[in-house]
Amino acid sequence: MNDTFEDHCWRDIIPPDVIELYQHYKRDLYIGPRAALVAIDLYELAYQGGAKPVAEVAKDYPSSCGIHAWNAIAPAQKLFAAARAAGLPVFFTTTETRTAAKPGAVRATNRRMPQSQRGPDVYAIRPEFAPQPGETVIYKQRASGFFGTPLIAHLTQLNIDTVIICGESTSGCVRATTVDGYSYGFHMVMAEEACFDRSPISHKVNLFDLHHKYADVMTVADIASRLEGRMQAEAAQ
Amino acid sequence: MNDTFEDHCWRDIIPPDVIELYQHYKRDLYIGPRAALVAIDLYELAYQGGAKPVAEVAKDYPSSCGIHAWNAIAPAQKLFAAARAAGLPVFFTTTETRTAAKPGAVRATNRRMPQSQRGPDVYAIRPEFAPQPGETVIYKQRASGFFGTPLIAHLTQLNIDTVIICGESTSGCVRATTVDGYSYGFHMVMAEEACFDRSPISHKVNLFDLHHKYADVMTVADIASRLEGRMQAEAAQ
Amino acid sequence: MNDTFEDHCWRDIIPPDVIELYQHYKRDLYIGPRAALVAIDLYELAYQGGAKPVAEVAKDYPSSCGIHAWNAIAPAQKLFAAARAAGLPVFFTTTETRTAAKPGAVRATNRRMPQSQRGPDVYAIRPEFAPQPGETVIYKQRASGFFGTPLIAHLTQLNIDTVIICGESTSGCVRATTVDGYSYGFHMVMAEEACFDRSPISHKVNLFDLHHKYADVMTVADIASRLEGRMQAEAAQ
Amino acid sequence: MNDTFEDHCWRDIIPPDVIELYQHYKRDLYIGPRAALVAIDLYELAYQGGAKPVAEVAKDYPSSCGIHAWNAIAPAQKLFAAARAAGLPVFFTTTETRTAAKPGAVRATNRRMPQSQRGPDVYAIRPEFAPQPGETVIYKQRASGFFGTPLIAHLTQLNIDTVIICGESTSGCVRATTVDGYSYGFHMVMAEEACFDRSPISHKVNLFDLHHKYADVMTVADIASRLEGRMQAEAAQ
Numbered sequence: 001m002n003d004t005f006e007d008h009c010w011r012d013i014i015p016p017d018v019i020e021l022y023q024h025y026k027r028d029l030y031i032g033p034r035a036a037l038v039a040i041d042l043y044e045l046a047y048q049g050g051a052k053p054v055a056e057v058a059k060d061y062p063s064s065c066g067i068h069a070w071n072a073i074a075p076a077q078k079l080f081a082a083a084r085a086a087g088l089p090v091f092f093t094t095t096e097t098r099t100a101a102k103p104g105a106v107r108a109t110n111r112r113m114p115q116s117q118r119g120p121d122v123y124a125i126r127p128e129f130a131p132q133p134g135e136t137v138i139y140k141q142r143a144s145g146f147f148g149t150p151l152i153a154h155l156t157q158l159n160i161d162t163v164i165i166c167g168e169s170t171s172g173c174v175r176a177t178t179v180d181g182y183s184y185g186f187h188m189v190m191a192e193e194a195c196f197d198r199s200p201i202s203h204k205v206n207l208f209d210l211h212h213k214y215a216d217v218m219t220v221a222d223i224a225s226r227l228e229g230r231m232q233a234e235a236a237q
Numbered sequence: 238m239n240d241t242f243e244d245h246c247w248r249d250i251i252p253p254d255v256i257e258l259y260q261h262y263k264r265d266l267y268i269g270p271r272a273a274l275v276a277i278d279l280y281e282l283a284y285q286g287g288a289k290p291v292a293e294v295a296k297d298y299p300s301s302c303g304i305h306a307w308n309a310i311a312p313a314q315k316l317f318a319a320a321r322a323a324g325l326p327v328f329f330t331t332t333e334t335r336t337a338a339k340p341g342a343v344r345a346t347n348r349r350m351p352q353s354q355r356g357p358d359v360y361a362i363r364p365e366f367a368p369q370p371g372e373t374v375i376y377k378q379r380a381s382g383f384f385g386t387p388l389i390a391h392l393t394q395l396n397i398d399t400v401i402i403c404g405e406s407t408s409g410c411v412r413a414t415t416v417d418g419y420s421y422g423f424h425m426v427m428a429e430e431a432c433f434d435r436s437p438i439s440h441k442v443n444l445f446d447l448h449h450k451y452a453d454v455m456t457v458a459d460i461a462s463r464l465e466g467r468m469q470a471e472a473a474q
Numbered sequence: 475m476n477d478t479f480e481d482h483c484w485r486d487i488i489p490p491d492v493i494e495l496y497q498h499y500k501r502d503l504y505i506g507p508r509a510a511l512v513a514i515d516l517y518e519l520a521y522q523g524g525a526k527p528v529a530e531v532a533k534d535y536p537s538s539c540g541i542h543a544w545n546a547i548a549p550a551q552k553l554f555a556a557a558r559a560a561g562l563p564v565f566f567t568t569t570e571t572r573t574a575a576k577p578g579a580v581r582a583t584n585r586r587m588p589q590s591q592r593g594p595d596v597y598a599i600r601p602e603f604a605p606q607p608g609e610t611v612i613y614k615q616r617a618s619g620f621f622g623t624p625l626i627a628h629l630t631q632l633n634i635d636t637v638i639i640c641g642e643s644t645s646g647c648v649r650a651t652t653v654d655g656y657s658y659g660f661h662m663v664m665a666e667e668a669c670f671d672r673s674p675i676s677h678k679v680n681l682f683d684l685h686h687k688y689a690d691v692m693t694v695a696d697i698a699s700r701l702e703g704r705m706q707a708e709a710a711q
Numbered sequence: 712m713n714d715t716f717e718d719h720c721w722r723d724i725i726p727p728d729v730i731e732l733y734q735h736y737k738r739d740l741y742i743g744p745r746a747a748l749v750a751i752d753l754y755e756l757a758y759q760g761g762a763k764p765v766a767e768v769a770k771d772y773p774s775s776c777g778i779h780a781w782n783a784i785a786p787a788q789k790l791f792a793a794a795r796a797a798g799l800p801v802f803f804t805t806t807e808t809r810t811a812a813k814p815g816a817v818r819a820t821n822r823r824m825p826q827s828q829r830g831p832d833v834y835a836i837r838p839e840f841a842p843q844p845g846e847t848v849i850y851k852q853r854a855s856g857f858f859g860t861p862l863i864a865h866l867t868q869l870n871i872d873t874v875i876i877c878g879e880s881t882s883g884c885v886r887a888t889t890v891d892g893y894s895y896g897f898h899m900v901m902a903e904e905a906c907f908d909r910s911p912i913s914h915k916v917n918l919f920d921l922h923h924k925y926a927d928v929m930t931v932a933d934i935a936s937r938l939e940g941r942m943q944a945e946a947a948q
Binding site: 333335379 | 858
Binding site for chain 4: 487488491492494495497498499501528529532536580582583584585586587616617618621622645646649650653654656657659672673675676679680682683686687688
């Protein structure tokens with residue numbers, strides 16, 4: 001049995017007797033041979049107010065994940081570098097903003113948004129992760145990157161078997177996308193430190209739920225190492 | 238502002254400063270005029286081993302929610318009584334078991350299931366909630382009651398605007414169904430004590446997430462009172 | 475039995491003995507109390523080359539429906555006027571053109587498109603039907619207005635029971651949208667002269683198929699009269 | 712350009728000048744390396760009344776395709792043999808009949824069905840094509856084999872890139888499934904003589920539409936030859 005199966009960020013919040021209840025979910029983790037990276041909502045809105053505690057930025061920027069967003073930049077950059085080096089197709093989700101599409105009527109959550117927090121600028125992908133030529137942006141209005149979007153068509157056409165997820169928020173769009181991806185039949189992998197949320201408890205409990213039921217939560221280092229190992233194996237052939 | 242918006246079971250686990258971060262989600266709760274009840278996975282499997290702590294039943298019955306399942310029977314019965322008295326369409330989800338459909342290949346989660354825990358018997362709806370004539374059973378293979386099922390077609394044909402959710406598990410099929418229902422455009426209501434999970438922390442954090450982002454979590458008494466009030470208003474006309 | 479059930483454009487192409495085979499589909503036609511208008515792909519591309527026979531415009535404008543598009547303008551205008559007067563929510567579909575969304579990778583059909591026929595200009599809605607404030611544009615990449623779009627969420631949120639379809643092409647996006655709408659549980663109505671196709675035989679056979687299996691094909695005059703009658707009935711209350 | 716692109720059953724009904732309008736759809740046909748066979752509604756109901764003209768059986772058996780069903784048995788058997796020999800995953804669709812699922816409320820089409828034509832017996836797969844161990848039956852309530860079913864999850868999990876379609880009716884469930892399969896991102900192939908319909912004109916026009924827009928229509932001999940050629944190439948390695 002995999003000794004590191006529970007060696008993740010939820011350890012300090014999920015007591016051992018609860019973890020024991022989930023022994024029936026233990027299994028070997030893996031990345032399939034045809035993986036894609038899907039980065040959820042890495043847009044400006046999540047970083048507004050800067051690298052400060054969420055409590056300091058939440059009033060002015062209700063969609064910001066504050067310090068949690070900023071802390072996830074370096075791990076996500078490492079993940080992107082590994083994915084791009086391995087030639088994985090890369091997808092980004094962001095929010096539909098065209099007025100004619102009525103993005104205010106069909107929204108990701110029930111959160112009220114100040115007018116200053118709408119419009120295309122705040123939904124631009126952060127420059128650290130700027131989409132490269134050939135990468136695809138999925139414009140969505142609900143939480144899941146699959147709902148009301150052509151993401152499934154892109155993934156099927158590329159014959160993808162594994163979807164690696166990063167981004168925000170763990171308890172919102174990341175979770176919804178991961179559950180849908182599992183339902184559609186993909187092997188789901190989550191990049192632990194490259195996912196973030198405004199609330200640590202929701203972040204940890206959602207990763208815990210997802211790891212057991214629907215997805216393989218791995219560290220960025222683990223994912224990068226597996227992708228690199230694959231490239232070396234291919235090069236040696 | 239609604240003073241009772243946060244007056245729910247997660248109070249003992251989500252600290253006040255985190256709750257403060259979610260102030261932008263506060264809103265008035267309601268049940269729309271054309272509601273339906275969707276009861277998730279109230280099948281025998283969740284009650285196996287009896288009304289005991291989950292730790293005592295988990296080894297033999299990995300799908301059981303033990304005492305949490307049994308504690309939710311009375312509230313769920315009250316909810317069913319109120320819904321049926323108010324004439325709401327009632328739907329049940331359970332798991333597809335026909336061998337030819339390959340329920341083992343497309344499954345709700347990654348959990349390994351002993352052979353003794355498969356087959357139609359363990360997926361029969363508990364007698365306390367037995368489907369009445371005219372009520373509909375949705376057979377599913379994934380977590381969400383919407384995924385790979387005709388549930389959306391039934392709800393649209395009945396012109397439903399609100400879906401009231403109860404059942405299990407809060408962190409699995411209940412959550413997946415609730416998020417999908419929100420995405421499809423329904424007003425979602427969750428019956429707090431009539432939802433359950435094997436893990437209290439996952440139960441509470443998932444209800445917290447869902448209440449703020451996607452659904453109105455209400456007590457069974459609140460739901461029953463609103464449905465009864467509506468009937469009295471109609472009778473008085 | 476409804477004597478006018480088969481009194482439609484397919485009469486000159488479907489022989490009476492075949493129509494007799496479809497007697498089991500005869501039923502009363504209707505528009506439900508909460509209808510919406512969904513206009514499919516009424517964009518410039520379909521009108522390119524002008525009101526000429528398709529054979530004359532097809533080489534330069536492979537997406538044009540030529541004279542059939544132009545002939546449908548007046549009926550569609552009458553339909554729009556009736557729908558707007560009756561207060562129906564109005565939706566338009568058109569093609570996604572944002573480069574980042576990779577509209578060339580996930581496309582409506584296998585048709586090869588000259589470069590001159592791409593880009594936002596040719597996918598602008600014709601000025602005769604220009605979206606009014608409050609009306610919604612659905613950007614799609616596949617044939618169906620439902621596939622990969624939030625259309626179902628909009629319709630559910632508005633509690634729509636009937637979807638009235640017009641636009642093009644009858645054998646492509648109109649058909650795909652109509653079948654999906656039926657599957658989702660809406661009562662589907664098609665505005666006969668306000669639907670069009672580059673090929674009369676495909677137009678007629680598809681309307682024939684759809685009328686029997688999935689939708690109520692009505693003349694524009696019939697639809698307008700029913701909507702107007704409803705307004706008068708409401709005004710008289 | 713592929714000279715045989717239009718060499719199909721619709722030649723006697725679609726005039727050359729119309730075919731000329733569809734030149735922009737010409738392309739090379741193919742079967743991808745990871746194909747599956749999906750057989751639509753090859754159940755007893757379609758064969759009721761025997762190998763007679765549809766007009767003779769339609770009154771008693773409104774769902775029968777009569778002689779067209781029976782004529783398609785031998786080609787479909789050849790197709791099944793080729794697919795099974797090549798190791799393709801095989802899926803069947805049929806109609807949901809469990810009373811609790813309310814198959815009468817959510818139905819494939821608007822056709823009225825005599826009581827004698829309901830129930831599990833008439834929806835059993837014909838013995839000529841009986842599902843083998845390991846093959847999967849998809850129970851559906853709408854026309855498309857994808858709508859309200861887990862078919863997409865099965866295909867994704869098997870990493871399928873091409874779906875070969877046979878069965879009935881061409882103008883109903885076959886078409887709806889083929890359009891959905893294209894939308895989901897699969898390369899779609901249709902086995903011409905192994906698809907059938909009660910009405911020859913609908914059969915031919917639908918195949919014509921589908922061939923140009925969404926699918927590669929091939930003869931059974933062509934499909935069988937391609938699958939066999941692939942096996943020989945693999946054996947020679």
